[in-house]
Amino acid sequence: MTNSLRLRLLLWLLLPMTVYVIAAGLISRENAERTARLLQDDALLSSARVMAGDLGWENGALHAEVSPSAIEILSSPYGDMVYYSIREVGGATIAGTSDFPTRVPGEAPLWYDATVSGHPVRAVSLIRPMYDAGTTRQVVVSVGRTLLQRDATAAALWQPQMLHFAGTVAIAVVLVCIGLTFELRPLVRLANDMLVRVPNVSLRVRADPLRNELRPIVTAFNQCLDIIERKSSMQRRFIADAAHQLRTPLTLLGTQLQVARRQDDLEQVKDTLAAMHRSNGSLVTLTNQLLMLAQAEAADYADFKGAPVDLRAVATATLEQLALLAQRRRVELSAHFDAPAEVLGNEPLLNVLVFNLLDNAIRYTPAGGRVALDIVLEEERVVLTIADEGPGIRAELREVVFEPFFRASTEEGSGLGLSIVREIARAHRAHVLLADGDNGRGLVVSVAFPVRR
Structure with a gap:
């Protein structure tokens, strides 16, 4: 995983946007396919109704002379095949393609999917009652068309929206990169301020020019500086005081050594050595206490x-x-x-x-x-x-x-x-x-x- 804050923020932005674009794309595609299907279904129904209007009687027999306008309604620039079938319910085919599968609808038109010669087809069937000599004969009119135009219409509706989503994401990424560049400048200035700090001078980072989210970091950093400076000050003072305290017994011990070297009387030398022994004991005690204090102060x-x-x-x-x-x-x-x-x-x-x-x-x-x-x-x-x-x-x-x-x-x-x-x-x-x-x-x-x- 990258350590760049800019890239990590950008990735966190792209993740929900990508999920949104995928979800919106799927919904958009479904809506486009539904719209294209409704357009095709409407055209199929119009064609079937025109064909139903072309039914008539001739010498006591049903006759269908399909007008070109019925086929023209389903014309397609994509080379779709149009199939139709007109037949009596339970009877023979009056006109159309014999292997075209039909369905017997109820009172309302019935849309269905079928396959003709290995090609998927969308079709509709409706009932046209025909009256003759007091009898009613039910005629099923079925019209179908392949799916080339429907798929092309769905793509024409769906693809521009996906391009729009992709363009929106690209523009958002560019704007976010520009915004991050401007918003991260205070951090860069903060780093530069820290680099130019003068040694041994108490300086604090100002939190006022920074954004609200960065101020707690600066506050905590300043508190750490306070602790470090306080500890350093205590250490410097301790070293100075310890040096001052050790200087006196060491000087005294040196003086006593010089006095002992100049003395010839054995009793005086013994007295001086006894004094040196006391000075050395005080020095050892002081050193041990200094070490004990240093260890206690450094304890976690x-x-x-x-x-x-x-x-x-x-x-x-x-x-x-x-x-x-x-x-x-x-x-x-x-x-x-x-x-x-x-x-x-x-x-x-x-x-x-x-x-x-x-x-x-x-x-x-x-x-x-x-x-x-x-x-x-x-x-x-x-x-x-x-x-x-x-x-x-x-x-x-x-x-x-x-x-x-x-x-x-x-x-x-x-x-x-x-x-x-x-x-x-x-x-x-x-x-x-x-x-x-x-x-x-x-x-x-x-x-x-x-x-x-």
Whole structure:
């Protein structure tokens, strides 16, 4: 099948037109044949009536002297043969062709088809009553003619109409081709506009000059451009921010290397190596978080199905991981779980989500404070809640804190934790909500997951 829109539209136009022309041609041919048959039948009846008028009595016997006018009525320029027969009903033939088949009609004339000497013939028969000495004698007058003129008349009526239909189709095709050429020009201009787009410049295709049927395509195309530009902008910003964040620990590590090379005291070298080890650990952590964020942002949420995961087991494992950190910072950890708490998801990603939220809560809670982790079932949702007693986040910053590298305080960190949490929550069709703690103290982070069915 061709990929040309013009040809496909033309084919879709020709298909119904062809069906119409065939149907109209068949109907026209049938009408032409009916008209030609009626003309021939009328001529046959007129000839038979003239012959019936030529009947008479002669010496008590029926006599028929067919006048030339009766035959002249059926004269044909196509060489048709004319046959007739005049005979009494149940009697002998009075005049005409003896092998011409006749039919005995009723009160009305009877038309019929017959064959004479191998030639198809159209014929008519009528009754002429003859009266003599108080008696009535029935005479059958039959007249027939071959079909050459009838077929020629039908063709003369039918063929011009077919030529007219063919001409109409040809004119329609030409006009449609011209119309398509003009109507497809906006698409050509649209393609040219796209080809001359300046790189790195935000341009949109105008839908106003286009036809109504093309505007949804342009609108969808512009929406795709918006998505691509937004993703590209996010990628460029991410790369720039990542480069900026990596530059500091790499510079610090390089400086520490230079200091270690110049030192002769073994204790000072050990201190410098310890500092380098901490810098390297921070760099590894930052790199891992960057990779995790990139993977989470690139996830196809539409196809994410996951597997059954017990959120309580994930939370318990995370609490065990961070128990030592909480102990060093003198932060009390508490947990409360409802049963059941199964969700559909990816267990390693859920581990990262709970770890980041709990790690942030412990780091921002002052010594002697408390961090509470709750998992409850609310109607159609499983809600994970982590509440701390730290400084909290102002209401106007609760949207931007999910942006990569944004930090609401001077606490040590990369600023990627909540960004990773948001992307993992999106992948699990969950919603993250930030709110104030009790009495306006601290921060409460809630992640609502859909219940596993």
